[in-house]
Amino acid sequence: MTCENPLRCEVVEPTQTATACVIWLHGLGANGHDFVPVIPHLKLPQDLAVRFIFPHAPEIPVTCNGRYIMPAWYDILALTEIRDINLEHLQQARSAINTLIQQQLDQGISADRIILIGFSQGGAVAYHTALQYPQKLAGLIALSTYLPNPEALDVKALKANQNIGIHIAHGDFDDMVTENAARGALKWLQDNEYDVDWSQYPMGHEVCIPEIRQIGQWISDWL
Secondary structure: OEEOOOOOEEEEOOOOOOOEEEEEEOOOOOOOOOOHHHHHHHOOOOOOOEEEEEEOOOEEEEHHHOOEEEEOOOOEEEOOOOOEEOHHHHHHHHHHHHHHHHHHHHOOOOHHHEEEEEEOHHHHHHHHHHHHOOOOOOEEEEEOOOOOOHHHOOHHHHHHHOOOEEEEEEEOOOOOOOHHHHHHHHHHHHHOOOEEEEEEEOOOOOOOHHHHHHHHHHHHHHO
């Protein structure tokens, strides 16, 4: 199943009527198909009626890759440790994910039954979307990612999800997003009194089976 507005998406429905939703954002150069095969490995309880939505990022020229056109949530101007990015693109991506969330609300799924997960660049969008969403969400999972431009976050908008559960997961051998960059997000969240924890795995810029199993447990706990 696919959805067309505001983004093309892959949608995987549960066997019964959905009562919860996971929106999972891929990384730079990937697409919405990337994490679909992960679902069975989450080992979710059969009675947990979760709809999974995997949006496709738009295809745009990416400056740091020689203006090559590829799926990207925003343009990366320079591959600094915390990426130098096109902030307007990030805000547009956030708006698009907000629209996806609103579609779920319109279909009867409450905000506190919606989880955002993002990998790498998709994780940056998940941070900016979840932290500023006006209703409390079920949780946020940030995989192998960083928090760009925290100063751009709307301080007044942070209140609704001040107590949201946040899990950060990162690889020991990640050569794309440094541990220091990922821990920068952890420190910012801790400094701002968020409920956040950190998990680390012996992997590179990827996901691994123990991590996927843990994601499944986090989803089950929240829902």
